[in-house]
Structure formats: structure tokens, C-alpha cells
Amino acid sequence: MSDSRSLGRRVMRGAIGVAAFFAVAEGAARAGLIDSSVPRVSEVLTHAALLLVDPAFLTAVAETMTRWAVGLLLTVAVMVPAGVLLGTFSAVERALRPLIELFRPIPSIALIPLAILLLADTFLVEIAIIMYASTWPVLINTMYAVREVDPLARETMRSFGFGSGAILLRVSLPSAAPFILTGIRISASIALIVAISTELFGPGFPGLGAYLTFVQSGADGIPIVIATAMWAGVIGLVVNGVFVAAGRRLFRWHHARGGEAV
Amino acid sequence: MRRAGARLARLWIIPVAVLLWEAVTRLAQGAYFPPPSAIAAEMYTLWLSGPASRLFLTDTVSEHVWPSLGRLLRAWVEAGLIGVVLGVALGRSARLADYVDPLVQFGRAIPPPTLLPLFLALFSIGPEMQIATIIFGIVWPVLLNSIEGARYVDRLHLETATVFRLSRAQRLLRIILPEAAPKIFAGLRLSLSLALILMVISEMVGSTDGIGYSLVLALRESELPTMWAWILMLGILGLILNAILIGAERRILAWHHRERQAT
Amino acid sequence: MLHIDDLAHVYGKGEKAHRAIDGITLTVAENELVSVVGPSGCGKSTLIRCIAGLIRPTRGRVLLGGRAIEQTPDNLAVVFQDYSRSLFPWMSVAENVALPLRRKGMNRAARAAAAQEALEQVGLADAGRKYPWELSGGMQQRVSIARALAYRPALMLMDEPFGSVDAQTREDLEDLLLTVRDHHKMTIILITHDIDESVYVGDRVVVLSSAPARIRGDLPVRLPAPRDQIATREQPEFVRLRAEVGRLVRRTTGRPADVGQPA
Numbered sequence: 001m002s003d004s005r006s007l008g009r010r011v012m013r014g015a016i017g018v019a020a021f022f023a024v025a026e027g028a029a030r031a032g033l034i035d036s037s038v039p040r041v042s043e044v045l046t047h048a049a050l051l052l053v054d055p056a057f058l059t060a061v062a063e064t065m066t067r068w069a070v071g072l073l074l075t076v077a078v079m080v081p082a083g084v085l086l087g088t089f090s091a092v093e094r095a096l097r098p099l100i101e102l103f104r105p106i107p108s109i110a111l112i113p114l115a116i117l118l119l120a121d122t123f124l125v126e127i128a129i130i131m132y133a134s135t136w137p138v139l140i141n142t143m144y145a146v147r148e149v150d151p152l153a154r155e156t157m158r159s160f161g162f163g164s165g166a167i168l169l170r171v172s173l174p175s176a177a178p179f180i181l182t183g184i185r186i187s188a189s190i191a192l193i194v195a196i197s198t199e200l201f202g203p204g205f206p207g208l209g210a211y212l213t214f215v216q217s218g219a220d221g222i223p224i225v226i227a228t229a230m231w232a233g234v235i236g237l238v239v240n241g242v243f244v245a246a247g248r249r250l251f252r253w254h255h256a257r258g259g260e261a262v
Numbered sequence: 263m264r265r266a267g268a269r270l271a272r273l274w275i276i277p278v279a280v281l282l283w284e285a286v287t288r289l290a291q292g293a294y295f296p297p298p299s300a301i302a303a304e305m306y307t308l309w310l311s312g313p314a315s316r317l318f319l320t321d322t323v324s325e326h327v328w329p330s331l332g333r334l335l336r337a338w339v340e341a342g343l344i345g346v347v348l349g350v351a352l353g354r355s356a357r358l359a360d361y362v363d364p365l366v367q368f369g370r371a372i373p374p375p376t377l378l379p380l381f382l383a384l385f386s387i388g389p390e391m392q393i394a395t396i397i398f399g400i401v402w403p404v405l406l407n408s409i410e411g412a413r414y415v416d417r418l419h420l421e422t423a424t425v426f427r428l429s430r431a432q433r434l435l436r437i438i439l440p441e442a443a444p445k446i447f448a449g450l451r452l453s454l455s456l457a458l459i460l461m462v463i464s465e466m467v468g469s470t471d472g473i474g475y476s477l478v479l480a481l482r483e484s485e486l487p488t489m490w491a492w493i494l495m496l497g498i499l500g501l502i503l504n505a506i507l508i509g510a511e512r513r514i515l516a517w518h519h520r521e522r523q524a525t
Numbered sequence: 526m527l528h529i530d531d532l533a534h535v536y537g538k539g540e541k542a543h544r545a546i547d548g549i550t551l552t553v554a555e556n557e558l559v560s561v562v563g564p565s566g567c568g569k570s571t572l573i574r575c576i577a578g579l580i581r582p583t584r585g586r587v588l589l590g591g592r593a594i595e596q597t598p599d600n601l602a603v604v605f606q607d608y609s610r611s612l613f614p615w616m617s618v619a620e621n622v623a624l625p626l627r628r629k630g631m632n633r634a635a636r637a638a639a640a641q642e643a644l645e646q647v648g649l650a651d652a653g654r655k656y657p658w659e660l661s662g663g664m665q666q667r668v669s670i671a672r673a674l675a676y677r678p679a680l681m682l683m684d685e686p687f688g689s690v691d692a693q694t695r696e697d698l699e700d701l702l703l704t705v706r707d708h709h710k711m712t713i714i715l716i717t718h719d720i721d722e723s724v725y726v727g728d729r730v731v732v733l734s735s736a737p738a739r740i741r742g743d744l745p746v747r748l749p750a751p752r753d754q755i756a757t758r759e760q761p762e763f764v765r766l767r768a769e770v771g772r773l774v775r776r777t778t779g780r781p782a783d784v785g786q787p788a
């Protein structure tokens with residue numbers, strides 16, 4: 001691809017784009033072109049800065065991220081081995097696949113009422129819903145990654161006399177690892193969405209969802225909500241970025257051989 | 263015919279699982295797990311016990327299911343149009359895309375539920391709020407996939423178009439769109455499942471009708487079979503919508519699938 | 526030391542059955558380099574896999590050193606054609622070469638030393654720290670050979686090892702193989718579709734028919750050693766042998782074979 005778009009240029013253009021957007025939005029608001037209930041950019045940015053020192057906000061972030069992390073970790077701990085199993089024993093996978101395809105479309109948040117009845121404790125409810133939602137990308141990516149390991153790579157190991165266990169450990173898992181990480185990365189952003197959704201559901205839930213509900217009805221509600229959403233976006237970007245960077249470092253070989261962006 | 267039979271045979275685990283489910287729930291008699299037979303009965307009462315003139319569909323269906331579906335589809339179509347049009351335009355202009363990229367990346371990263379309170383405040387309870395929430399949430403996968411699909415069009419194809427003096431419109435319709443189509447469809451599929459999630463959550467929190475609303479109502483009134491019925495309805499809906507989209511994609515992209523198999 | 530006894534293998538059953546090899550009987554003496562040549566798709570790869578114990582043949586057996594092969598025996602190494610899929614990209618070159626040695630109960634230092642020695646023999650003394658994908662095709666195939674060498678097998682099987690590299694590199698690798706064989710005194714079976722190569726490197730050329738593969742000819746190669754790419758190929762004996770092998774191959778397909786074309 002012709003690179004009249006060096007990295008420096010692209011960053012500059014991006015910055016110009018953001019600045020232009022802010023300028024236009026602010027200008028339009030001041031000129032009265034936008035409905036007065038939509039807050040100005042300057043207001044939102046001010047509140048965004050204020051949030052950083054708001055203990056209620058920071059606590060809410062901590063609460064959401066804790067639940068997010070716990071749910072995600074538990075999912076990975078259970079579903080990666082499960083995916084490896086299903087990827088290895090295709091007969092089992094074929095038998096279970098219709099069930100997977102049936103359960104997958106059920107939106108995890110639809111299960112919130114059920115979880116509330118069953119589990120009562122809001123922490124457990126949130127973790128359970130997060131786990132249900134995060135399961136699918138991790139499980140399916142792992143399954144397919146293990147299944148699609150290059151048969152020649154496996155055969156090479158066999159030709160040197162290695163057994164199935166060694167082949168799994170030394171070939172299947174390293175081969176599948178980049179795709180498993182992709183699955184986890186996708187699950188990570190889904191988990192964040194689902195965590196906040198659950199917290200929005202009702203009283204008793206802590207975290208960003210509760211913070212939003214609480215804050216929206218007060219004065220300056222709308223700009224604070226937008227500012228909170230912006231910070232949530234930043235968190236999402238950071239998390240995603242960490243996964244992408246980790247993928248690039250750990251799986252240099254995958255990218256060097258033109259592997260798909262992980 | 264044999265293939266259809268073989269495919270059905272692979273679904274053997276479903277009746278087995280249902281029977282198991284029935285057996286376990288009957289034995290355990292838990293309050294929160296009605297047996298599937300009870301759920302099925304409730305589903306019938308709820309949705310299919312209406313007059314024959316309306317295909318046996320009840321009022322509940324017309325009051326809650328159709329409105330939900332209507333909002334979902336309307337939002338999905340609108341978001342799809344915005345995403346594809348904008349995305350293809352941005353994909354073809356690398357410079358323009360550069361200016362816009364950080365904004366798009368940031369927009370995508372904002373978890374849609376966080377904006378629910380915003381749209382609630384702006385539109386208050388009702389369909390506009392839900393549609394706004396859904397559109398804002400689901401436009402990103404379509405947008406990003408459309409950008410990428412339109413960006414990586416085979417240069418050789420474009421050069422051929424230039425050599426044969428195709429008009430801009432023809433280039434767009436006959437080369438760019440078809441080549442971008444697989445990625446665009448992938449984006450549309452993602453946005454559909456996300457739309458379902460957002461539809462539910464927006465109805466749970468800010469609505470007076472709809473499937474999500476009915477679900478929460480059933481919770482409040484502790485109507486367990488009803489609640490389960492609505493949960494399953496969502497699963498069925500997700501399944502059907504996805505299947506329709508995949509079917510449409512297979513037809514439209516038949517050439518693409520065949521080409522990939524040949525390589 | 527290798528005896529193949531009426532080997533046959535059929536893939537699939539019933540109407541879809543494909544008879545890959547049909548009744549191959551062959552004896553290979555110690556330190557012999559046997560070239561096996563035949564038209565494309567004639568079952569050569571199946572033969573290698575049966576000998577290596579990767580497939581259980583449907584008929585016949587393979588005896589290595591008097592013992593029948595059930596699974597992959599411990600004193601056998603295989604070099605595959607597609608090095609990019611056979612070398613592991615997440616390991617360095619040295620780690621790749623040393624990996625099979627884990628089964629020989631060597632400690633880490635011993636494995637590293639053996640790997641380095643093998644790499645030196647193939648002319649890649651400094652490549653240990655690099656990754657396979659950082660090397661050219663010819664160099665990667667040398668790594669594959671080094672990996673087999675380090676293992677010190679009694680029998681080395683090579684499945685069209687030089688088919689994926691350019692002609693120049695192929696000549697270098699052929700000479701490397703001869704050097705290594707002289708140095709190590711191992712028995713080698715080399716499968717190739719290249720008639721010139723089969724005569725140049727071999728002590729013996731076995732010609733297979735097209736599928737189902739049977740032995741069409743078994744010619745001793747009496748060319749002086751050491752072989753030289755230019756001088757040897759000028760020898761009248763080379764020309765005669767090459768023509769005879771060519772005729773045998775052609776006769777099996779009845780047309781100017783696709784032999785000699787890159788796979």
C-alpha cells in the first residue's frame with residue numbers, strides 16, 4: 001500500500017479530526033444550533049476532569065472492573081480447557097454443537113431476572129451474567145483454533161515419535177494460542193458491556209451502572225453521564241490495547257508470518 | 263434427502279437434553295425451574311392461544327412482540343445504512359479515514375449501555391429512546407467492517423475498471439461493493455446480535471412495552487414459567503434472525519463462498 | 526535393513542475407495558540412498574507415511590532392522606516438503622532442531638550441542654537464534670535436514686524435500702545431502718518427482734507407476750563419486766540412466782509425464 005500515510009501523518013490527521021469535531025460541536029452549541037438539552041463539549045470535558053477526583057466515581061469504576069476481572073478470569077479458566085477438549089475430541093464437539101448454537105443467541109442480560117432469583121447476592125449475579133456472556137467467544141475461538149492446527153505440524157511431531165500429550169502441549173496449544181487470545185480479547189469487551197448493563201438493571205447493584213443511574217437524575221446529569229461514558233470508553237480502549245500489545249509481543253511469530261490481526 | 267436426514271440426526275442431543283431437563287426439574291421441584299412442559303404450556307397460553315383469524319396469535323404478541331421486533335429491525339436497518347454508506351465512503355478515501363479514525367475507534371469503545379441514561383434523559387421513556395440507543399450501539403461494527411471491506415479492494419480489479427472506462431457508479435456497484443460485501447455482512451451479523459442485547463436492556467430499563475419489559479414484569483410478579491417463556495423467546499428470536507441473515511448472505515455471496523472453496 | 530513386504534494401502538471404502546499403493550516389495554541395504562521417482566499423485570507420500578508408521582497400511586508390512594513397524598520407530602526421521610508448516614514458528618531454529626532430541630533422554634546442554642553441530646553441518650552455524658520465518662526457503666529446508674540429522678536416525682525418509690525451492694538452491698541442497706550421507710553413514714530414501722535429481726543423488730532409482738503405485742523399475746546407479754553437478758551430469762552413463770528412468774516413468778502414464786514439473 002502506498003504510504004503517503006506515514007504513521008506521523010496519520011496521527012496528525014487524527015488529532016486534527018478530533019480537534020475539528022470538538023470545535024464544530026462547541027461552536028454549534030454556542031450558536032444555538034443544537035438543542036439546549038445536549039450539553040456543550042466544554043461542559044462535558046470539564047466534568048470529565050472533575051470525575052477523576054470524584055471518590056464516588058472512582059469507587060464505581062473499581063467495583064465494575066473488579067467484577068469484570070473476576071468474571072473474565074473465571075470464564076477463561078473454565079472455557080479454555082473446555083474448548084481444548086472440544087477441539088480435540090471432534091465427536092464430542094459434534095454432539096454438543098446444537099446445544100451451543102441454541103444457548104448462544106440468548107442474550108445474557110435476559111438471564112438477569114433468573115439470576116437474581118437464584119443467586120440473590122448482586123455480586124454473584126453480576127459475575128454469573130458476565131461469565132455467560134464471555135463464554136462464547138472464548139469457547140468457540142479455542143475450539144476452532146485447536147481443531148485447525150496444521151496437520152503437518154502434528155505429523156512432524158508424530159514422525160519423531162512424540163505421543164498425543166506432547167503433541168497437544170508442544171504443537172496444538174502454541175499454534176492455537178494467538179486465536180485463543182483473540183477470543184479472550186473479544187470476551188473482555190463484551191464482559192465490560194454486560195457488567196455495566198447488569199449494574200443498570202436495578203437497585204442493589206454497585207459500580208458504574210449504579211453510578212450512572214444515580215447521577216442521571218441530578219443536576220448536570222447529562223454532561224456527567226456523557227463524561228462517564230467517555231471514561232468507560234477510555235477504559236475499553238486501554239483494555240483492548242493491552243490485549244493487542246500482549247498478542248504482538250507473545251506471538252511475534254504469528255504476525256511475522258502474516259497472521260491475521262489478533 | 264439423505265443429507266437432510268443426516269443433518270437432522272446430528273441434532274439428537276436436543277431432544278435428549280430436553281428430556282433430561284424435564285426429568286431433573288420434575289424431580290427437583292425447584293421453584294425457579296419449572297419443567298419445560300410447563301414452560302411450553304405457558305408459551306402456548308401467552309402467544310398462541312388467540313383467535314384463528316389472527317393465526318392464533320394473542321394480544322400479547324401484538325402488544326409486545328411485534329413492537330419489539332419492529333424497533334429492533336428499524337434500528338438495525340438504519341444503523342446498517344448509515345454504517346455502510348459512511349463506511350464505504352471512508353474506506354475509499356484513506357485520507358478522510360485518517361481524520362476520522364480516532365473518533366470512530368473511541369465511539370466504538372464506549373459501552374452502549376453507558377449511554378442509556380443519556381438517551382433516557384434526552385428522549386424519556388419510549389421507542390425513540392430505544393431506537394437511539396440501539397443505533398448508537400450497533401453502528402460501529404458495521405461502520406468499521408465497511409471501511410475495511412471497501413479499503414482493501416484488489417488493485418488489479420480497480421485498474422481493470424479504469425482501463426475499461428467504467429463510470430464511478432459502475433465501479434462502486436460492480437466492483438467495490440461486491441468485494442466489500444463479505445466484510446460488510448460480517449459487520450451486519452455482529453450488529454444484529456448486539457442489537458438484540460441492546461433492545462432487551464433498553465426495554466428493561468426504559469419502556470412500557472416489549473419483550474424486555476414483559477420479562478421484567480414477569481420477574482416482579484414472580485411468574486416463573488412466564489419469565490422462562492420470554493427468555494426462550496429471546497433465544498428463539500436470536501436464532502431465527504441470525505439464520506435468516508446467514509441464509510441471505512449465502513445467497514448473495516454464493517460466488518464468494520465458491521471461490522474460497524476453490525482456492 | 527529396511528524391508529517392505531507387499532505393501533498396499535487403500536483410502537476410504539466402497540465406491541469412494543482410492544487405491545494409493547498396491548503391492549510394493551522392496552529391500553534397502555544399510556547406507557544406501559534410494560531415490561523413489563514417479564508421476565505426480567502416484568502415492569509416493571502414502572508410501573513414506575506407511576514406512577514412517579504414520580499410517581497403518583491396509584495390507585503388507587514394513588520391517589526395519591528385522592522388526593515390524595507398528596508406530597513410528599525411534600530410529601527414523603522424516604523431512605517433509607513443506608518446511609513452513611513442518612518447522613515450528615514459535616521456536617527458534619536451534620529449539621526446532623533440538624526438539625526431537627528430548628525423546629532421547631539428553632539433558633539440555635547435550636541437546637543444544639547436538640543441535641549446533643547439526644546446524645554447522647548444513648552450513649547454518651550462526652542461525653541458531655533466529656526464527657524459521659526469518660530465513661529463506663532454502664535455509665529453512667536446511668534446518669529441517671539439520672533437525673533430522675541431529676536425531677541420528679538409522680533411516681531418513683525425505684518426501685520431495687527440494688520441491689519447494691528454486692533450481693539453484695535445489696542443486697546446493699542435493700550436494701549437501703550427499704555430503705551429509707557420506708559423513709554420517711545413514712540409510713536414506715528420497716522421494717522425488719525430478720528424474721535428474723533421482724539419478725544424481727541416488728545409489729539406486731526405484732520407479733513407481735501412477736496410482737495404484739507399483740514398482741516399475743529398479744535401476745542401480747553406477748556413477749563415480751564424488752558427484753558434481755556439472756561433470757556428473759555430462760557423463761554418458763548419467764544420460765543413459767536418465768533416459769531409461771524417463772522412459773520407465775513415461776510408460777506408466779503413456780504421455781510425456783508431468784514429471785520434471787515443479788509440484
